[in-house]
Amino acid sequence: MWTTALISGISLGSFYTLIALGFALIYGVTRNFNLAHGELLVLAGYAAYWLWKTWTIPFLMTFPAAVIVMLVACFVLQRLFSRLGEPRELNSIVLSFGIVILLQNAMLFLFSSDYRLIRVPAFGKGLFLFDAYISNSQLILLLLSLVVIGLISLLMNRTYLGKALRATIQDKEAAALAGIHVKAMGTIAFSLGAVLIGLAGPLYGATHYLYPSTGHSVTLLAITITIFAGVGRMRGVILAGWILGLAESVAVILLGASWREMVGAVLLISFLFFKPHGILGKGEQ
Amino acid sequence: MQNGEEPNKIISIEKNSKPRVKRRRVDEGGLVLLFFVLLLLPVLVRHDDYILQVFTHALLLATLALAWNILGISGSISLGHAAFFGAGAYTSALLSLESGISPWLTIPLGGLLSSGLGLVMGLICMRLRGAYFALATLAFVEIPRVITDNWDGLTRGSLGLVGLPGLPSLHLGSWYIHIGSSVAASYYLVLIHALFLSGLVGFIFHSNLGIALQAIREEEIAAQSIGIRIERFRLFSLLVSAFFAGVSGACYAHMVRYIGPELVYGIHFSAAPMIFALCGGRLTIVGPALAALILYPVDQFIFHPLLPAGHEFLYGAVLVLVVIYLPRGFWGSIRKAP
Numbered sequence: 001m002w003t004t005a006l007i008s009g010i011s012l013g014s015f016y017t018l019i020a021l022g023f024a025l026i027y028g029v030t031r032n033f034n035l036a037h038g039e040l041l042v043l044a045g046y047a048a049y050w051l052w053k054t055w056t057i058p059f060l061m062t063f064p065a066a067v068i069v070m071l072v073a074c075f076v077l078q079r080l081f082s083r084l085g086e087p088r089e090l091n092s093i094v095l096s097f098g099i100v101i102l103l104q105n106a107m108l109f110l111f112s113s114d115y116r117l118i119r120v121p122a123f124g125k126g127l128f129l130f131d132a133y134i135s136n137s138q139l140i141l142l143l144l145s146l147v148v149i150g151l152i153s154l155l156m157n158r159t160y161l162g163k164a165l166r167a168t169i170q171d172k173e174a175a176a177l178a179g180i181h182v183k184a185m186g187t188i189a190f191s192l193g194a195v196l197i198g199l200a201g202p203l204y205g206a207t208h209y210l211y212p213s214t215g216h217s218v219t220l221l222a223i224t225i226t227i228f229a230g231v232g233r234m235r236g237v238i239l240a241g242w243i244l245g246l247a248e249s250v251a252v253i254l255l256g257a258s259w260r261e262m263v264g265a266v267l268l269i270s271f272l273f274f275k276p277h278g279i280l281g282k283g284e285q
Numbered sequence: 286m287q288n289g290e291e292p293n294k295i296i297s298i299e300k301n302s303k304p305r306v307k308r309r310r311v312d313e314g315g316l317v318l319l320f321f322v323l324l325l326l327p328v329l330v331r332h333d334d335y336i337l338q339v340f341t342h343a344l345l346l347a348t349l350a351l352a353w354n355i356l357g358i359s360g361s362i363s364l365g366h367a368a369f370f371g372a373g374a375y376t377s378a379l380l381s382l383e384s385g386i387s388p389w390l391t392i393p394l395g396g397l398l399s400s401g402l403g404l405v406m407g408l409i410c411m412r413l414r415g416a417y418f419a420l421a422t423l424a425f426v427e428i429p430r431v432i433t434d435n436w437d438g439l440t441r442g443s444l445g446l447v448g449l450p451g452l453p454s455l456h457l458g459s460w461y462i463h464i465g466s467s468v469a470a471s472y473y474l475v476l477i478h479a480l481f482l483s484g485l486v487g488f489i490f491h492s493n494l495g496i497a498l499q500a501i502r503e504e505e506i507a508a509q510s511i512g513i514r515i516e517r518f519r520l521f522s523l524l525v526s527a528f529f530a531g532v533s534g535a536c537y538a539h540m541v542r543y544i545g546p547e548l549v550y551g552i553h554f555s556a557a558p559m560i561f562a563l564c565g566g567r568l569t570i571v572g573p574a575l576a577a578l579i580l581y582p583v584d585q586f587i588f589h590p591l592l593p594a595g596h597e598f599l600y601g602a603v604l605v606l607v608v609i610y611l612p613r614g615f616w617g618s619i620r621k622a623p
Contacts, residue, residue, distance in 0.1 A: 033416060033420070035423075080605065080609065083609045084608070084609065085612065087415055087416070089415060089416035090362060090415045090416045090419060091608060091612075092416075093362070093364070093416055093419050093420070094362060094419075094559070094563065094604065094608050095604075095605060095608045095609070097364060097556065097559070097604065098560075098600075098601045098602070098603075098604030098605040098608065099601060099605060100552075100601070101552070101556055101597060101598065101600050101601030101604070102598050102601030102602055102605065103601075104552075104597075104601075105594075105595035105596070105597050105598035105601065106595060106598060107595075108594050108595040109592060109594050109595030109598075112594065113594075213552070216552065220423070220424060220427070223420055223423075223424075224424075227420075256435070258431065258434060258435050259431060259435060261427055261431055262427050262428060262431040262432075264424070264427075265424040265425070265426075265427035265428060265431075266428065268420070268421070268424040269409055269410070269421055269424050269425060272410070272413055272417055272420065272421045273409055273410075273412070
C-alpha cells in the first residue's frame with residue numbers, strides 16, 4: 001500500500017511541478033500572481049476534451065491546439081495585467097480573481113457542470129512492478145512531466161535566454177541596466193507559461209475529472225509549490241511538487257480522499273507563516 | 286518652470302473645489318432618496334414576493350460587504366470571507382436544529398464562532414501583508430470547508446442541512462410579526478441590520494480605531510512610528526469583520542433554510558463581498574452596500590433570465606473593469622473626499 005502511495009505521490013508530484021512551473025515563471029518574471037492559472041488549465045483541458053469528443057481528434061493532436069488556445073488567452077491576460085497600477089502583486093490577485101469568476105462561468109455556460117473525462121485507452125491499463133501496481137496513466141504523467149521539466153530546466157540553465165530570464169527574476173532594475181529587455185522577458189514568460197499550461201491541460205483532462213470549479217484546487221497547489229520553492233530554482237520546484245504529491249497520497253491513505261484538498265491549503269498557510277516576507281524573502285535587512 | 290506651474294495649480298484647485306460642494310449635495314440627496322425607496326419598497330413593488338426576495342438577498346450581501354470592509358479599511362484584502370459566512374451559518378443552523386435554541390440567540394452565537402475562527406486566522410496570517418495575506422485567506426477557507434464536509438456525525442457532511450427553522454415570530458404586545466413566513470418582514474429585518482451596520486461602519490471610520498486603520502493602510506511604518514499598535518488594530522478589525530460576516534451567514538441560513546458546505550463556503554461568498562466593496566469603493570462607508578444593491582438585482586433580473594448557466598460572469602467582468610479603470614470604486618469616484 002505504501003509503495004503504491006509512493007509511486008502515485010511521485011507521479012502526481014511531478015505533474016504538480018509541471019503545473020506550478022508556468023505559474024512560478026509568470027510570477028517570477030512579471031510579479032503578477034495569476035490566480036486564474038488553474039482555470040486556464042481546466043480551459044485547456046476542456047478545449048482538448050471538446051476536440052477529442054466532437055471532432056474525434058486523437059488525444060496527442062489535442063496538445064498543439066490547447067497550446068494555441070493558451071497562447072491567445074495568456075496574451076490577453078498579459079495585456080490586462082500590464083494596465084495595473086501599484087501595488088502590483090495585490091492588484092494582480094484581485095484582477096485575476098475577477099478572471100477566475102469570468103472563466104468559471106464561461107466554462108459553466110459552454111460545457112455545463114457535468115464531470116468530463118478524456119478517456120484515452122492507453123491510460124487505462126497498468127503493470128505490476130514488484131508488488132505495486134502502476135497504472136499507465138501514472139507512468140505517462142511521470143515521464144511526460146519529467147521530460148517537460150527537463151526541457152525547461154535546460155532552457156533556464158543552459159541558454160542565453162534562460163540566463164536573461166533568471167536575471168529578470170532576481171532583479172528587474174539590474175537586469176534592465178545590463179541591457180536585458182525586461183518587457184520582452186515578460187512576454188516570453190507569459191508565452192512559456194501558456195505552453196506549459198497548454199501541455200498540462202489535456203493531461204489533466206485525461207487523468208482527472210473536469211468540471212468548471214475544479215481549477216481552484218489547481219491554483220492553490222501551484223501557489224503552494226511556488227511559495228515553498230521560490231522562483232527560478234528548478235530543483236526546489238521539483239522537490240516541492242514531490243513533497244506535495246506525497247503528502248496528498250499519505251493523507252488520502254490515512255484520512256480518506258476527501259481530506260486531500262486541505263493538505264495543500266495547510267501547507268501553503270504554514271509556508272507563509274514561516275516565510276512572511278514572501279517567496280523572494282530577503283527578510284527585513 | 287515654476288512660474289508656469291503656479292497658475293496651473295490654482296486653476297486645478299478651483300476646478301476641483303467648486304463642483305465638489307455641489308456633488309456632495311447631490312449624492313447626499315441621492316442617499317436620502319435611496320433610503321426612502323428602500324423603506325417603501327414592499328409598497329412600491331406591490332408585495333411582489335420575487336422582487337422582494339431578490340432585494341432581501343441583495344441587502345444580506347450588502348451586510349456581508351459592509352462587514353468585509355471593516356477589515357478592508359486597514360488595506361487588507363480578504364479572499365476568504367466565505368470561511369466566516371459559512372462558519373456562522375453552520376453554527377447557528379446546528380444550534381437551532383439540534384438543541385432547539387431560538388435563532389435570535391443562535392445568530393449572534395454564529396457570529397461569535399466566526400470571530401473565534403477570525404482569531405485563528407489572525408494569529409496565523411496577521412504577520413502577512415498585502416498579496417500574501419490575500420493568498421493565505423484564499424487557502425484558509427479550505428480548512429473549515431473540508432472539516433465541515435467530513436464531520437459527518439455533526440454536520441451531515443456534503444448532504445448539507447435541510448429544513449432549518451425559520452426566524453420565529455416576534456410579538457410586541459398584541460402585535461405579531463411573522464418574520465419567518467412574511468417576505469416583507471424579513472426584508473425589513475435585513476434592512477434594519479444593513480442600516481445598523483452602515484452606521485457602525487460610519488462610526489468606526491470616524492473613530493480613533495478607523496483613523497488608525499486608515500493610517501495603517503496609507504503608510505504602515507509611519508503609523509507604527511506614531512505609536513499605533515498595528516497588529517492589535519488589524520486583528521481587532523478582523524475580529525469585528527468576522528463577527529458580522531458570521532451574523533450575515535447565520536441570517537442567510539435561517540432565511541434560505543438550506544445550507545451545504547459547497548454552498549456557504551463556496552467561492553461566491555468569498556468573491557461577492559470583495560467585489561461589492563471594490564466596486565462601490567473601499568474607502569467609502571456605504572459604497573460596498575450600494576454596489577450590492579445595484580449589482581445583485583441587475584444580475585438576478587437581467588442576466589439570470591438571459592443566461593441561466595454562467596450568469597455570474599457579470600461579477601468577474603465588473604471586477605476586472607473596476608480594478609483597471611476605477612480603482613477607487615464608483616461611489617469613491619463620485620465622492621472624492623472619504
